[in-house]
Amino acid sequence: MRNKSDRKSFIADFEQKLTNLFTLRLDPLKQNLQRGIPPFLLNEVLNLKPLSASIPTEFGGRGADPVEILSILETASYHSLPLSLMLGISGALFSEPLAKYGREDVKRKVFSQLMNNNRLGGLMITEPDFGTDALGMQTNYKKVEDTYHIQGTKHWAGLSGHADYWLMTARKQKDDLSLNRDIDFFLCDSSDPNQQVIAEEYYNNLGLYFIPYAKNRVDIHVPVNYKLEPKTTGIKLMQDLLHRSRMRFPGMALGFIKRMMDEAIAHTKERFIGGRPLTAFDQVQRRLAELQAWFTAASAFSKNAAEISGIQNDLEKQGLIANVHKTMLSEMMQKASQSLLTLVGAAGYRQDHLAGRSITDSRPFMIFEGSNDVIFNQIADSFVKGMERIKEMNLLNYIKTHPLTTKASDLFAKHINFNISSNLNQRKRVDLGELLGYIVTAQLTLELGESGFNKDLINNALSVFREKAASLVNSIHEASEAFCLEDYLPHSQWQESF
Structure with a gap:
C-alpha cells in the first residue's frame, strides 16, 4: 500500500491531466455524443496508469488500495461518468478478481499488458434470457484435452468487442448434458484466435455512449490454467x-x-x-x-x-x-x-x-x-x-x-x-x-x-x-392496493359519456 503523500500526488497528477484533457483538448459534451471512446482519448487516459491502482505491488501495480481506487474513480467521474465506469469495469470487475483468484503465471502476464500496453479487461455474466437470474445462465463448458471449451451467448457486457481480456462465467456440462449449479470463471485473451468472443449485434444504448454493449457469441477454447481458483465455490467467488x-x-x-x-x-x-x-x-x-x-x-x-x-x-x-x-x-x-x-x-x-x-x-x-x-x-x-x-x-x-x-x-x-x-x-x-x-x-x-x-x-x-x-x-x-387490469378496454373510452 502506498503512503499517503504518494497517493495524494498520484491523484493530484491524474486530476490535473484529466482537467487539461477535458477542458483544453476536447469538448467532452460533443465527444459524449459519439459511439465509442475516441482512441486518442483512451490512450491519453491509460497512459496515466489509472489501472495500476487495482493491481498488487508484486505484479508492478500500486497495491490495490481501496482509497486510491475510489479516488481515481471519483476524479474520472467528475469529468466523465462513462470514462469512470470504463475504469471501474476494468478494475473492479476484472483486475481485482483476477488478482485474488487467478494463477500467478497468468496474473504476471496479464497485469504487465494492462499497465504497459494500455489493455482493458471486462466481465461477462449476463445472458439474454438470464439477467437478474444469473444463476440460471446456460453458457457451459467442458474439458477438451488441455483446454476448456466454453459455449454460449452473453450480452450487456461493458466494453463488448473492445476489451482485450474477459472474465467469462460458465457452468460445467455433465455427462448427461445437464449443467452444474455452481458457476466457474475463466480468463479469456482476445488476442488468441481460439479465444475471440464475437460481438454479433451492437446495441444503441441510451446513455454511456463511450462504452460499447453488444450480444456476444461465445465459442472459445481457453488453457486450463486460465480457470480462476475460488476458495470454496464459484458462487461465493461471484x-x-x-x-x-x-x-x-x-x-x-x-x-x-x-x-x-x-x-x-x-x-x-x-x-x-x-x-x-x-x-x-x-x-x-x-x-x-x-x-x-x-x-x-x-x-x-x-x-x-x-x-x-x-x-x-x-x-x-x-x-x-x-x-x-x-x-x-x-x-x-x-x-x-x-x-x-x-x-x-x-x-x-x-x-x-x-x-x-x-x-x-x-x-x-x-x-x-x-x-x-x-x-x-x-x-x-x-x-x-x-x-x-x-x-x-x-x-x-x-x-x-x-x-x-x-x-x-x-x-x-x-x-x-x-x-x-x-x-x-x-x-x-x-x-x-x-x-x-x-x-x-x-x-x-x-x-x-x-x-x-x-x-x-x-x-x-x-x-x-x-x-x-x-x-x-x-x-x-398507505392502504392502497392498486393493481393492473389486463382487460382494461371495456368502458374505458371517455367519449362514451357523450
Whole structure:
C-alpha cells in the first residue's frame, strides 16, 4: 500500500491531466455524443496508469488500495461518468478478481499488458434470457484435452468487442448434458484466435455512449490454467466479486454528484429571475441542499468502502451493506442529475448539455448488477428475517440492535416506532428497503462526521434523510392496493359519456 503523500500526488497528477484533457483538448459534451471512446482519448487516459491502482505491488501495480481506487474513480467521474465506469469495469470487475483468484503465471502476464500496453479487461455474466437470474445462465463448458471449451451467448457486457481480456462465467456440462449449479470463471485473451468472443449485434444504448454493449457469441477454447481458483465455490467467488464491485460505486457516484452540485450552485448564483438570483428562492435552496446531502452520503459510502473492501477481505457475506451501497448511491446519482436539469431549465434538455447527458448516463446504474426494486426488496427481506429470528417485529426496537443502524436509530425514532408484518406485500417491502437504506446511510454519515468531516454538511444531510424516510413510512402505511387490469378496454373510452 502506498503512503499517503504518494497517493495524494498520484491523484493530484491524474486530476490535473484529466482537467487539461477535458477542458483544453476536447469538448467532452460533443465527444459524449459519439459511439465509442475516441482512441486518442483512451490512450491519453491509460497512459496515466489509472489501472495500476487495482493491481498488487508484486505484479508492478500500486497495491490495490481501496482509497486510491475510489479516488481515481471519483476524479474520472467528475469529468466523465462513462470514462469512470470504463475504469471501474476494468478494475473492479476484472483486475481485482483476477488478482485474488487467478494463477500467478497468468496474473504476471496479464497485469504487465494492462499497465504497459494500455489493455482493458471486462466481465461477462449476463445472458439474454438470464439477467437478474444469473444463476440460471446456460453458457457451459467442458474439458477438451488441455483446454476448456466454453459455449454460449452473453450480452450487456461493458466494453463488448473492445476489451482485450474477459472474465467469462460458465457452468460445467455433465455427462448427461445437464449443467452444474455452481458457476466457474475463466480468463479469456482476445488476442488468441481460439479465444475471440464475437460481438454479433451492437446495441444503441441510451446513455454511456463511450462504452460499447453488444450480444456476444461465445465459442472459445481457453488453457486450463486460465480457470480462476475460488476458495470454496464459484458462487461465493461471484458474490465476493459483485459485492466488491458495488463498493466501487461510491467513487463513481461521488465525483458525478460533486459535478452536478458544483454546476447547480454556479448556475443558480449566476441566473437572475426578477432581479434575484435563483439561490434566493426556497425551492431552489431545497434542491441544492439535497444535492449536498447526496454529496455527503457518497463521501460516507466512500469512507465505508475504503475500510472494508480491500481484496484481502472476503465480501461474500457482505451482501446487505453492498446492496445499500448500490441502491442508495444510484438513486442519489439519478436524483442529482434530475435536479440539475430542473435548475438549468430548457437549456439542459439537449443531448449535448451536461444535465441532459447526465440523466441518461446515470440511469443504468439503477439497473445493472440488479434492478433497484429487486435489491430494495432483498434489503427488506434481510431485516425482516432478522426480526423474525429474534421475535422482535417492532422496527425501532430492532433498528436499535442492528450493527448497521444502531447509531442512527434515535434520528428516526418518531417515524419508525411501528410493527412490521411478516407478510408485508412486495411493493411495501421495496419501500421498506429504501427506508432502511436511508437509515444505514445516516449511520455511515454519522461515522463520517466522527472523522472530522464538515459538521454543517453532516447535519444538513441527516435532515434530508429524515425527510425522505418520513415520506417512505407514509407509503408503507398507505392502504392502497392498486393493481393492473389486463382487460382494461371495456368502458374505458371517455367519449362514451357523450
